[in-house]
Amino acid sequence: MTDDMIHKILQRTRRIALVGASANPARPSHGVMRFLLAKGYDVVPVNPGLAGQSLLGQQVVGHLADIEGDVDMVDVFRASEHVPGVVDEALVRFPDLGTIWMQLGVVHEGAADTARARGVDVIMDRCPAIEYPRLMA
Template identity: 60%
Template sequence: MNHDHYDSAYIADILKSTRTIALLGASPNPDRPSNRVMGFLLSKGYTVFPVNPGQAGKQILGQTVYRTLADVPQPVDMVDVFRAAEYLDGVIDEAIGLETRPKVIWGQLSVRDDKAAEKAEAAGIKVVMDRCPAIEYPRLVA
């Protein structure tokens, strides 16, 4: 897939069909984008599992934080990645290794690695990169 441009229907379909999200790189700091996006996603009815090894066992926005994707207690539809682009390949490896793979890997603004995306897509996982669901949702779903 060409990740320079996404058809609006592709992103809208992902946002409408997703119910559960692992938010990788979640921060308890309300000034951080990951915290604000997590709050937005929760407000839209998504179930969000924050993942951050440094915050594991604590709570962010009332949700228990998990150390790794594998620690999340149920399969998720989407992994929303708030990590630097150089970590995306490892995140995709971790997602591919899960017993039940997510349907989507979503790289936040500036998170893009086309080779990693190819690997995810070869494993049957859709990929969105360099986009924010909190920006796309009001534009395409609300």
């Protein structure tokens, strides 16, 4: 994925489902969610253990299927072995999904191929909170 493509993805994205959101401020997903909200993105936190609670002012849902409306990006903070299930659920729930973004350390080529075959852009092993300041400044 080129810098130009990542820049375009960050520009076109408005609403993000953040899978693996954490209420613990020490967890990377918490900091990334705070960063994305501060940059003006609409972020829907996804975590079955926190469903129904509020996280950084946003209502937490248990699953992607529980999100009302569409999202432009699914940002995955889950171990690589869980990515295929997340991608499959995302492709069913959001037929017009633009991007699957796998966080630092998260890589699954098979799931990426599945998403790409449906026309979805895939970014792996990167963080939008790192890429945004680097490419959007």
